[in-house]
Amino acid sequence: MPWSMKDYPASLKNLEKPVRKKAIDITNAMIDEGYEEGRAIPIATSKAKEWAENASTDEIDDFLTHDDETERDAETERDADPSSGSGPELMNKAEHVIKHKKGWAVKAEGAKRVSEIKDTKKEAIERAKEIAAHKGTEVIVHLADGSVQRKIKTGS
Template identity: 95%
Template sequence: MPWSMKEYPASLKNLEKPVRKKAISIANAMIDEGYGEGRAIPIATSKAKEWAENASTDEIDDFLTHDDETERDADPSSGSGPELTNKAEHVIKHKKGWAVKAEGAKRVSEIKDTKKEAIERAKEIAAHKGTEVIVHLADGSVQRKIKTGS
């Protein structure tokens, strides 16, 4: 069962509303990707706090108004669902740095300042899923593939 603003882990209780909602959204997505609750909750909390520090007031307001933390896209290429568990992680150029994106996903999972950071994060995700990392050049062409152990 996905968590919501009405039912969520006790560890999220003292977070401010936008941070809690973002943490729930991230944790739900991580659970969909196969992470255990024990790993998903602290990672999601950390990422939600980071997001809140870097987000504009308008972005936070828009998220609170429009995004449903339990909503699941019916499109299998949406980036949230077990069907992406066996897909490679791609490191691609992004307007805000370098992004990690599961193959076939609509949205990036994370954006990092440097390509090196994005590759390291993609390797962590791919190792957890037992897939590979495909690193792209800024022009979108494939630079290299990195095999990870399952």
């Protein structure tokens, strides 16, 4: 069951709203990728706090403007149309390289599903760079535990 701002783990209740919302998003994505909930929540909380420390005020404000109702409507539309998932709302989002049960995956930030799965991390990074360069965004490479290893800037 995906968590939301109205239904989330008790361990997130004392976090500030943007950090809680980001932690929920990260937790849901990690659970979708096969992580155990008990492992995903603390990793997501740590990553959300790190994001909040490094995010600009505009980025946080923009993130908060996408409330749960909007997310639910978008998910419903994507679920109704399986061909969706790479819509225009993902064009300005970074590409993430994450561990996947079948290898290494490329996934746009905020996407419900991975776009590609590669056998090696190197292959996934190269593909993520291609996609990010086309979109004018960056690549965020993660370690197998979900933590950020490095960020790669790309040119448009």
